Amino acid sequence: MPGTAAIYVRISKDSTRQGLGVERQEAACRELAGREGLTVGDEAIFKDNDISASTNSRKPRPAFDAMVSAVRAGKFTHVVSHSNTRLTRRMRELEDLIELSKETGVQYLTVVSGNDNLATATGKQMARIKGSIAAGEADLTSERVKDAAKQRAEMGKPKHSRYRTFGYDAEFKAIPEEADVIRDAFERVVRGESVSSIAVLWRENGVNMGNGKDVHYSTVKNVVRRHLYAALSTYKGEVVSRSTAEPIVSEALFWAAQDVLDRKRNPRSGKNARRYLLAGLIQCGECGHVLYGSHTYTNKSGNSRHSYICKTHMQGCGKVSVMGHHIDEMVLTMVKRRMTMTDAIAVPETIDYQSKIQALEEQMQVARADVREGRLTFLDIRETLIDLSQQKTALEALAVAQEDEEANYVPNRTWVEFKTASLSEQMATVGAVIQGVVVSAATSNKWDASRVTIYTKRGNAVPGTSIKSDVGDMRRIVAGFRDIPVKPTKLSKPIKGLDGKFAGSNKADN
Known part of the structure; x- marks a missing residue:
């Protein structure tokens, strides 16, 4: 007796966002349903595009959930998919599908994985074996992806995404106009301005992030939190190397902004x-x-x-x-x-930190050139790069402090x-x-x-x-300070150079 079929199609990653992969799956599934004499209605197609079905993904599958609900409601006698892995790579979900078949009598047909009769012990055994293999493949794929991501981070290669990263072109060279906006945001945060006020300023000035989305608080916060703008490469939130991207802000400015945001985050x-x-x-x-x-x-x-x-x-x-x-x-x-x-106190003698920073950058460039030309590997120079980077960060911080000190006198x-x-x-x-x-x-x-x-x-x-x-x-x-609605602050760090009972210098600076 002919039945009604639900077609479920899914693709884990669709870089073009055009759904071509799921369209090919749908055509093959329709052909199979036709050979089996099944009716496929207009509302029988369930598509999850650009969504993984592995245990490593937490992203919901709305079409899959809707398909299961429709089957449970008795709307379909069959579910057709391109393969068992398109339905699921999760063993727990497989058991749910087996239980669904037991409750409703629904049958599962696939274009390339064969058809298992879940009404029999052998059919369920075969389905579980296939499911176990699919889950194992998903785990192996996940490991390879993570290893590749870690390697890219250690090599300092920026992560490419669907949209161009704000501030950079496709080669991660800074775009001057956008870089100025980013740098200004970091400086405003360090000066004590709120992220929300910067977001308002960006909207008023028509700042375009390039992803089609409006600018909100989270937009600016994510920009100021992003290590990439200081040419720092991270993996799982930890800095692992210098990035090959052109730096837009100095490390000193970046970490100063992080310190301000961390203080404001105190509950x-x-x-x-x-x-x-x-x-x-x-x-x-x-x-x-x-x-x-x-x-x-x-x-x-x-x-x-x-x-x-x-x-x-x-x-x-x-x-x-x-x-x-x-x-x-x-x-x-x-x-x-x-x-x-004006003339009461002379500006203190300044130190040429920039030349020292430039010398360190040249040493880092030489080390990277050795890697590019095959004389050394990244592992050979990693510790050297970290040491040079830390020295450079310290010098940049001293340079910023010197600028602040000069600003106090002028x-x-x-x-x-x-x-x-x-x-x-x-x-x-x-x-x-x-x-x-x-x-x-x-x-x-x-x-x-x-x-x-x-x-x-x-x-x-x-x-x-x-x-x-x-x-x-x-x-x-x-x-004039009373009743001013402003953002909260946090416990500050202990005064630099003071501890315990705050024993400090007795030298007056007045």
Whole structure:
């Protein structure tokens, strides 16, 4: 008696996205169904294109699931596929198909794998043997693919995808216009701007990623997280070699951006929103933990008052609390002093880090040339490349630090501009001037400036007693910090060069 057939077609990888592979399978399946006298309706074709059926794939197969549901509903008496591997390479799914045949009586026909009668023990045995072989082939294929991917990563070869990688041409040479956009995003993140604000900026400027998709938060985050832009080759998230792609950002800038994003990712940060000037910069002098900003009260004039507190539930000692406006005013005084300096402090002697970096790059190029010309293998030079790369990273970091230090002495923003800037911009400027603030426990209920030590970017300690602020000017700025909805921050790292009780230099830098 003729029956009705469901045709299931699938291809694991379709690089053209045109579905030509599944169309060829469908034609062969229709021919087989015709020879068997089966009816194939318009709604009997189930296609999963560019989807694997192996145990190594977690991607769902919507057409396969729909086909099983239709069979269970009694719509089809037969399922036709090109081969048993098109149906599944998963032993667990095979058992489900055997059980489906037992429940509904459905029969499975294949163009090239033969037909197994699942109503008999022999038929089920043969189906399981074929399924086991198919699963084994899938595992072997997976191993080969992983080995090839690891080898490509170790050789520094970038991974090609369906769409051109933003910032690069097909040969992974930087496209200047797109590279500028990428570099600007990294720099904005390091300056403290949010990823969301950068995404908005990209949309407003019509940045085209080349994949037909709109720019969102995740778009920018993925760009700034991508090692490729620093010419770093990774495998399973670990850097294994230098990439042959042209670098768009320096390693120093890349890792600085990662540090900023990692700090923002801390799940504990939500309760300490960045509405406090020194969030992430002020630390407890007793235990070393960050002091958290906390709203205290609003006075009769409508000005908000806040404190910086060492919180026990955040692993702090709970011994230190200080009124925020006192500390903010002291730090703002230092910022103003730095901005209004012209001839007071000479710019420190600079070191030509770029020539040192260039020398290391030339050594790396020589090593790679030895590999290309067959004199050495990649394994021979891998340790050398890693060592040279680490030296280069350290020098680039020193170069960036030197640029920051010079920027502190040659301000690029006036005090008037600073006062009218957003809190995020003010925080970024403060972070460029100071390394951190340490506050010790109080000995009385009165304000005591000697509790405070401010550490400059050069690691010098500035006693709080040496800072005389323009109280009126500073408090007008501090009063403007209240109720500002901004992104959260995280516990910052301990102040560089300080540990334990924050024993630092006594040299004043004021």
